[in-house]
Amino acid sequence: MPSNTNSINILLAPNAFKNSLGADEVAAALAEGLKQSGIEATINCCPVGDGGDGTGKILASHLKARKRIYKTVDPFGRPITAPVYYTSDQTAIIELSDASGLKLLQPIEYNPLRANSYGTGILIKKALDRKVKRILLAIGGSATVDGGTGMLTALGIRFLDREGTAIQKLPQDLTQLQNIDLSGMDARLQLTELVILCDVKNKLLGPNGAAKIFGPQKGATAENIRVLEKSQKRLDKIVHQTSGIKMSSLPHGGAAGGIAASLAALCNAKAVNGTNFFLDIIRFDNLLQGADIVITGEGSLDAQTLEGKAPLGVAKRAKNASIKVIGVSGQLDSVNQKLLYYFDQLININPTKTSLATSLKNTRINLVKTGIQIGKLIKTSWV
Incomplete structure (x- = not known):
């Protein structure tokens, strides 16, 4: 001293x-x-920050990123606006909670069977429109346990039932999932580095998984948790058949209701320890x-x-x-x-x-x- x-x-x-x-x-x-x-x-x-709610804004400040505001939707599909931050080295920073977070809802509205991440998918598309080389996605504070299906739907992936019809009620009806159609997936995702900043290590399924640990924070009842766990198991199975990757085996896979796992399995995203990534980049x-x-x-x-x-x-x-x-x-x-x-x-x-x-x-x-x-x-x- x-x-x-x-x-x-x-x-x-x-x-x-x-x-x-x-x-x-x-x-x-x-x-x-x-x-x-x-x-x-x-x-x-x-x-x-460590990937939790607020990390994106703080990281953008450190990196002197410029903010642009876009029209998108909240977890229930209602129109809102939310920011994307852009750095001078063609990196976009997106805060999942700005479009798909609990902070957008009144506690009485919490409903993880209905809440989905479609609005964050819209923000990712906006970033892709600006031809960024990298997207940093901070995923804390989500209102969702949809396994990222809402976000991926916005990016062109279709989740089909046994009749070949796109499932509309996500994640509520994911138990009916039979096939995943990747033919319409935004091709720019394969050309863009996607890094997911995670603040938890939990895997997707089981007693420490997305539904059982984080579901109650988002308003899930015991019956909701049972349905959500069943939906995530079904998603895990069909994603494995589609990509050869087991979502349930991925570290950080339970973060933000399974978003880290699905983006890693279907979009070649990289889920990282948010703390170490943040401290290194600044x-x-x-x-x-x-x-x-x-x-x-x-x-x-x-x-x-x-x-x-x-x-x-x-x-x-x-x-x-x-x-x-x-x-x-x-x-x-x-x-x-x-x-x-x-x-x-x-x-x-x-x-x-x-x-x-x-x-x-x-x-x-x-x-x-x-x-x-x-x-x-x-x-x-x-x-």
């Missing part, structure tokens, strides 16, 4: 706080608190150089964080560079020894016994207070 506060360099690299603040807003609030603490330091903000290791302390975090730091979420990736790289790491969150598993291995300090931004609704409402205020607390901690303990 430096010998005086004048030479302290603090890197703020938080993820989004789900249902509350984006990663950039979290970083700004922490920076405000640090400044209020009176600490003399250089503070650099580097909001991060050259995070270079940003670490010269930093004395790194502050990261997200809405909850717990066992899920250890599955590869952004704060873990940040903490690992900081630890490898012998830099102290502070983790902040709204919910904290403070006795998790694995977390304590990666973080020098863990801080819950909320007062004890605070309700979730109150915590979400006061996230920004409490992050500023936490920034003040951290500034004082650094001055008294780490200098």
